[in-house]
Amino acid sequence: MQIVQYPHPTLRHVSKPLKRVDAELRAMVGQMFELMYAASGIGLAANQVDLPYRLFVLNTSGDRQQKELEQVFINPVITRRQGSAEGEEGCLSLPGLYAEVKRPEKISVQAYNLQGEEISADLDDLPARAVQHELDHLNGKLFIDHLPPTKLMELRDAIREFELEFDSRRQRGEIGDDQSLRARLLDLEQLRT
Numbered sequence: 001m002q003i004v005q006y007p008h009p010t011l012r013h014v015s016k017p018l019k020r021v022d023a024e025l026r027a028m029v030g031q032m033f034e035l036m037y038a039a040s041g042i043g044l045a046a047n048q049v050d051l052p053y054r055l056f057v058l059n060t061s062g063d064r065q066q067k068e069l070e071q072v073f074i075n076p077v078i079t080r081r082q083g084s085a086e087g088e089e090g091c092l093s094l095p096g097l098y099a100e101v102k103r104p105e106k107i108s109v110q111a112y113n114l115q116g117e118e119i120s121a122d123l124d125d126l127p128a129r130a131v132q133h134e135l136d137h138l139n140g141k142l143f144i145d146h147l148p149p150t151k152l153m154e155l156r157d158a159i160r161e162f163e164l165e166f167d168s169r170r171q172r173g174e175i176g177d178d179q180s181l182r183a184r185l186l187d188l189e190q191l192r193t
């Protein structure tokens with residue numbers, strides 16, 4: 001398992017709801033937390049590790065010692081959005097890129113945890129922003145999609161760098177073609193969704 005970077009096609013995949021929680025899924029979640037901490041992130045979505053499932057992990061402290069802050073969201077749904085707030089965001093699939101993003105300020109979210117229990121939470125500030133950012137990933141959306149054209153222009157060269165790097169990695173055979181990546185996602189979906 002590794003974190004894929006923009007413009008990897010799985011980042012544009014609309015992920016499917018999971019049907020069950022089992023030992024294999026718990027192992028995947030453990031690996032996702034490891035990758036997230038190793039990359040100094042606070043959240044990581046399944047799409048970002050090339051998995052087509054509606055699942056993300058979060059620890060808004062970013063500190064692996066603070067295990068009590070670890071949260072797993074399976075099949076999350078935002079049931080309420082309120083207000084509007086701007087805050088800086090980055091993404092482990094676009095490392096080094098940061099921008100102010102406007103989003104609803106407060107949200108209510110429902111999901112399942114790793115025990116398969118339904119959870120719900122009313123969130124604001126960083127947790128609300130992080131959950132919305134990660135849930136976007138499950139819908140194939142990235143934080144740069146929220147930026148106004150002028151801001152996107154400023155970041156154009158950096159974004160182009162990611163695209164060139166992706167193309168050269170693909171030419172070296174490190175990343176499969178769109179068809180084989182898509183076939184793999186469909187196989188994985190059939191196993192668990």
Ligand code: ZN
Binds near residue numbers: 090091092093137
């Ligand atoms: Zn992200």
